[in-house]
Amino acid sequence: MGQHEWQELTTSERAFMISSYEIDLLAGVWGDLDEADQDRSVGELAQILLPLVDRGWIEVRRVATWTSPSGQEGFEHGALVPRALLPAVLGDPATWEYPQDGDWNGAVTLVETEAGKKITRLSPEELVEQAGQP
Numbered sequence: 001m002g003q004h005e006w007q008e009l010t011t012s013e014r015a016f017m018i019s020s021y022e023i024d025l026l027a028g029v030w031g032d033l034d035e036a037d038q039d040r041s042v043g044e045l046a047q048i049l050l051p052l053v054d055r056g057w058i059e060v061r062r063v064a065t066w067t068s069p070s071g072q073e074g075f076e077h078g079a080l081v082p083r084a085l086l087p088a089v090l091g092d093p094a095t096w097e098y099p100q101d102g103d104w105n106g107a108v109t110l111v112e113t114e115a116g117k118k119i120t121r122l123s124p125e126e127l128v129e130q131a132g133q134p
Helices: 002-008 011-022 026-031 042-054 083-091 114-120 124-131
Strands: 058-067 073-080 108-112
Touching: 002 114, 011 026, 011 042, 011 058, 011 108, 011 114, 026 108, 042 058, 042 083, 058 083, 108 114
Parallel strands: none
Antiparallel strands: 058 073, 058 108
C-alpha cells in the first residue's frame, strides 16, 4: 500500500509525513520543505497539513514532560490538539518555530498514526517486489 500512496503525495505533503515520523516539533518541517514551500505562509502550510490529519495519517499533539523510572526527564507526545482548534493553533506563526527558551513542553508536534505508517513504509509485498529488482 505505501509506495503508491507515497508517490501520489505532493512534496509538501511528504514533508509533513516525514516530520511526523521523525519525532520532532512542527518547526522541524521547515527542514523537509522545498524552497518554494518555505516561502508559503503558515496559513497555506496549514491547509496542506489539515487534509493529512483528516485522512487519519497524522495527529497534532502537544509535547509533554516525561520522567523515566530512573528519574531522568524528557519529553513525550502529550495531549491531542482537538481538530476544531487546529486552524487557530496552526495559524499562529509561533507554533511553527522552536521555542526560544528551549522548553519544548506544550509545543506542537506531529505524530504519525498507524494509518500514516502504511503510507511512509513499504508493505511486505512491496518489500518482496523491490528485493526481486536489481
